[in-house]
Amino acid sequence: MKKYCSFFRVRFALGLQYRTAALAGMVTQFFWGGMNILMYRAFYEADAAAFPMTLQATSSYIWLQQAFLMLFAAWLLENEIFDDIVSGNVAYELCRPVNIYDMWFARSAANRLSRAVLRSFPILAVASLLPAPYGMAAPASAAHFLLFLLTAVLGFGVTVAFFMLVYALTFYTVSPNGLRILISSVVEFFAGAIIPLPFFPDGVRRVFEMLPFASMQNVPLRVYSASMTAQEMARAIGLQAFWLAALVAAGRMLCSHALTKMTVQGG
Amino acid sequence: MKTIQKLADAVRLYFHYVSLNVRSAMQYKASLLLMITGQLLVSFSTFFGIHFMFMRFSHVKGYTYEEVLLCFAIVLMQFSLAEMFARGFDTFSGTVRRGEFDRILVRPRSTVLQVLGSRFEITRIGRMAQACLMFAYVVSASPVAWTPLRVTTLAMMLLGGAMLFGALFQVYASLCFFTLDGLEFMNVLTDGGREYGKYPLDIYGKRVMQFSIAVVPYAVVQYYPLQLLLGRSANPWLAFCPLGVLPFAAICQLCWRYGVSRYKSAGS
Numbered sequence: 335m336k337k338y339c340s341f342f343r344v345r346f347a348l349g350l351q352y353r354t355a356a357l358a359g360m361v362t363q364f365f366w367g368g369m370n371i372l373m374y375r376a377f378y379e380a381d382a383a384a385f386p387m388t389l390q391a392t393s394s395y396i397w398l399q400q401a402f403l404m405l406f407a408a409w410l411l412e413n414e415i416f417d418d419i420v421s422g423n424v425a426y427e428l429c430r431p432v433n434i435y436d437m438w439f440a441r442s443a444a445n446r447l448s449r450a451v452l453r454s455f456p457i458l459a460v461a462s463l464l465p466a467p468y469g470m471a472a473p474a475s476a477a478h479f480l481l482f483l484l485t486a487v488l489g490f491g492v493t494v495a496f497f498m499l500v501y502a503l504t505f506y507t508v509s510p511n512g513l514r515i516l517i518s519s520v521v522e523f524f525a526g527a528i529i530p531l532p533f534f535p536d537g538v539r540r541v542f543e544m545l546p547f548a549s550m551q552n553v554p555l556r557v558y559s560a561s562m563t564a565q566e567m568a569r570a571i572g573l574q575a576f577w578l579a580a581l582v583a584a585g586r587m588l589c590s591h592a593l594t595k596m597t598v599q600g601g
Numbered sequence: 602m603k604t605i606q607k608l609a610d611a612v613r614l615y616f617h618y619v620s621l622n623v624r625s626a627m628q629y630k631a632s633l634l635l636m637i638t639g640q641l642l643v644s645f646s647t648f649f650g651i652h653f654m655f656m657r658f659s660h661v662k663g664y665t666y667e668e669v670l671l672c673f674a675i676v677l678m679q680f681s682l683a684e685m686f687a688r689g690f691d692t693f694s695g696t697v698r699r700g701e702f703d704r705i706l707v708r709p710r711s712t713v714l715q716v717l718g719s720r721f722e723i724t725r726i727g728r729m730a731q732a733c734l735m736f737a738y739v740v741s742a743s744p745v746a747w748t749p750l751r752v753t754t755l756a757m758m759l760l761g762g763a764m765l766f767g768a769l770f771q772v773y774a775s776l777c778f779f780t781l782d783g784l785e786f787m788n789v790l791t792d793g794g795r796e797y798g799k800y801p802l803d804i805y806g807k808r809v810m811q812f813s814i815a816v817v818p819y820a821v822v823q824y825y826p827l828q829l830l831l832g833r834s835a836n837p838w839l840a841f842c843p844l845g846v847l848p849f850a851a852i853c854q855l856c857w858r859y860g861v862s863r864y865k866s867a868g869s
Contacts (some may be wrong), residue, residue: 512634
């Protein structure tokens with residue numbers, strides 16, 4: 335365990351170095367969130383009765399989504415891991431007395447977390463200063479806030495575990511680009527990154543909510559602004575735990591199978 | 602005569618670059634196919650986003666589903682045209698960092714031509730295919746009566762829009778001369794322009810309109826000609842509104858020149 339903690343720590347410290355990049359990213363995300371809210375406002379003005387959550391809850395959802403983008407982003411995959419697999423450098427990693435799945439898991443978790451830490455607080459701080467329905471509201475209650483933290487951790491785990499599958503699959507396809515684009519777009523759509531899941535028609539939404547993708551950002555972002563009932567929350571948390579366990583198990587299996595079949599490319 | 606010959610020569614060279622790029626992409630056929638499919642699906646997810654929003658809402662600021670889809674298809678096409686041809690600018694930060702720009706400078710050819718030729722994204726055909734599908738659907742489903750004026754408007758929009766996004770990519774690349782790294786902030790203008798350009802710009806309110814007239818002229822390739830296309834305005838001059846991109850593109854070209862003159866090699 336200690337060695338994985340150090341992988342985590344090293345990677346986390348490395349991620350914290352890119353402060354200018356974080357600043358540029360923050361400005362980007364701020365604009366992105368702002369445009370998104372303006373878009374929902376236009377729909378709200380068109381037909382307020384058809385809006386599935388309050389405008390305030392939608393704004394909070396969007397600001398949280400932007401603030402924690404790096405935790406859940408579907409496009410944030412580690413190029414270094416892909417490069418290692420494609421170039422054959424993975425052979426060196428395999429020489430180390432560590433489990434490659436655990437090592438990569440720790441690494442990508444640290445990478446995401448370090449970027450999110452740099453960006454989230456300034457975005458949330460500025461967003462909470464904005465006027466009422468467009469800014470970031472306080473959590474519905476202390477309990478909702480605690481549940482938000484719990485579901486965010488679970489959702490984060492599900493996200494990392496899911497993308498571990500993509501890394502493992504790269505052992506088979508070698509060139510990662512195609513798989514990567516395909517998967518990111520599918521994940522973004524089903525996770526509620528394009529439009530939040532409550533905006534989907536009920537039948538479609540019920541199916542989507544069962545998928546692992548809904549266990550990523552959807553749950554924590556909706557829990558925060560209390561747009562889920564207690565029963566829905568309990569079910570969602572159960573599903574999150576289930577998917578986390580299932581994805582980690584699948585990833586480990588796939589990884590060890592890939593390693594037995596692996597041909598190292600290049601010398 | 603000589604300039605024509607030079608131009609023809611440049612075009613030939615560019616297509617030679619393109620064929621090299623395509624052939625190298627063909628070496629990884631499975632990956633290429635997956636990437637094209639991926640690109641196709643990426644923009645489909647945006648389409649479904651609009652689709653599901655309109656299952657709930659019947660209109661937004663008076664625009665119907667079909668009208669928004671037309672706008673979306675046009676902007677998507679503008680962007681994918683620009684991306685296909687100007688992708689070299691997008692990956693330019695790597696070129697500068699690895700010192701590869703030195704090699705470009707020593708060759709007796711235009712820098713822009715060489716940078717553009719360095720990457721040609723065949724995978725962007727996926728996005729383009731989707732824009733075409735969208736067009737086919739919208740043209741058959743929408744109430745727009747296609748007069749010659751409207752067809753001209755559409756052609757002008759595509760041309761102007763592709764130029765606008767291309768110019769933005771060029772500014773993005775010019776900044777790399779100073780920062781060495783791509784600035785993520787520029788994504789707001791390029792990807793953001795595509796992402797939020799799917800709805801007519803006036804739904805975002807007055808400030809966004811002002812920005813897209815005075816700072817980056819999105820409105821001249823989207824909002825104004827769209828009014829003519831959708832029959833909300835009868836002013837035929839709106840068809841030539843996309844020409845308003847030209848001054849902006851000229852400024853971007855100047856930025857690039859300035860960047861090249863200030864270039865200090867970074868590589869070894």
